[in-house]
Amino acid sequence: MDDQVWITLARALAFSTPLLWAALGEIIVERSGVVNLGVEGMMILGAIAGFAVAQTTGDPWVGLLAAMAAGGAAALLHAVFAVLLRSDPYVSGLALTIFGLGLSGLIGRAWVGRPLQNAMEPISLPGLASLPVVGEIVFGRQHILTWGGLLAALILWVLLHHTRLGLIVRTVGENPAAADAAGLPVLRIRILTVVFGGVMAGVAGGFLSLAYRPSWGQGMTNGLGWIALALAIFALWDPLRAVFAALLFGAFFTLAYSLQSQFPPQLLTMMPYLFTILALTFTAVRKGRGAFGAPEALGRPYARGER
């Protein structure tokens, strides 16, 4: 087989990493019945927090912790508004995105275009990297977070479908009243999943500014958070399917960029967004044919005794 295929796969893996982390977080959030449209905002706050801390301390891993904390803290805001106070979850998520973009622009203004001094280094997977042909190309130079994302997907899939914890989260998302009647703390579980989603979005943002493009640029997430939201739907809220969906997105984008010599770059940059619309349309058509849909109570704030 041609090397080109493996190079595409390697690039697709890298490109899909932030999408996967953010989408996995949103999948868990939505499985518990909450929509958080603030992924883009949490992601960009993660990106700037990670960059700022890594640039100051010189350690990208401390930066990643900061990115996770920033994403989680932003998500907590959504949890308070949308879960606890039962405000409109759409507006709350949008507010988070608009606020996140504004705040990151303010914090990052001094660093625009500056490269990160100490970026995360790609690693070579021992064993796999020495495989003939494939090894060096696919396994030789990827970031830890790329492999970490795949591992996280596997762990979350097991947790969601094969543990009591997963059953609890799913019940809260499918039928919060029944979960409440069974003595489960519905609101507390939803707050925890929302914060977890924020931490995951923070990792996604941190990956961008610490590893993928180790620098800061205003609005550098460039809609990836929204694409991750679409990915959660496209993957039918399943962590393992999210891996394949993210890889498909990644492969498509990589292929689009490889056409750079034939097409104007601006038109190629447009492709991911068009592809996202296409993917959602495809999901909707499939749903019409009876594939399983969204968690039953998705997007409906829960209050005991109300509907």
Place this chain on the structure above:
Amino acid sequence: MLPFRLEKRGVPSAGLIWGVSLAAVAVAMLLTGVLFAFFGVPPIEAFRTIVERTILDARGLSEVVRRAIPLMLAGVGLTLAFRANFWNIGAEGQLLIGATAASGIALFSGLPAGAMLPTMLLAAFLAGAAWGLLPALLKTRLGVNEIITTLMMNYVAIYIVRWLINGPWKGPSLGGFSYTERFAPEAVLPTIGTTRLHWPTLLLAIALALFVAWLLARTRFGFEARMMGESPEAARYAGVNFFKTTLTLILVSAGAAGLAGFGEVAGIHQRLVDPGSLSLGYGYTAIIVALLARKNPVAALVTALLLGWVAASGDVMKISLGLPSQITGVTSGLVLLSIIGSEPFLRYRLVRREPARTPSEAI
């Protein structure tokens, strides 16, 4: 257990809505003041300087209003969509495509002076509306979430404009610059004196707000749109044609954002420029305008002025106060966060919990 609990309120009174909204804005301004202090400028002094140079100064005021114009047009359009529970987050893209269509007419149509501006306006409206059409069709026909699709269309619009100004529409006389040639004088809107206040668009925005208010309050379409938003089940039962109503409302909503784009190119830039300088995120700020106005089109004129003021104050911060102008982006976000934070006050009242009946049994 907290000593208070939330109790559902009936329909909030207009006074309460105004009070809560004003309080929300006040909280956002207070937090902005904290930011000023953080950057070493005493908040009171900062606000005084901003007010002096924006509201109390004729030229400053004209800048506030001219920034409010696109927010009014796009924001009024969004109130209509939001009323019907159609989450059009795509005003930014609809604005850009409206600007593109108007620029295309201005640069290449060769129309006579009398027909030029009206044709540009019509083209911008139709192009904006067309940009909203795909998400509307996907939502009504297949149930595809319109939030994500309208937002994706924003990026598609951004890159179309970038492609045009770097490629086919790039002004040949401009060397390395990425924008089109300047429009001929007949394709430029008149402004008041030496300001950048393109008043015909302002009148258009006011007329549009009144028109949308009339649509919502007095027409069958408006009634059906509101019913779709307030009680989709009842609307379906009453036989509301979701398809037709959604297409009509997106025509007006997205078309209005397209008109905002027309105003920016014909009134301010006089050429098609990079999306970053063309729009300054007006399409996103318009969401705040519509929500702060509680989805009321006439109130959106007022909230557009408020957010236009926030945007215009960025220049004062940078030039007169030595503050980073990016603070305005945070302020806008804070306004929206305060709105969402204040929403429970409209729906619930705080009631003291009755003391437990048998306190001795409590552990």
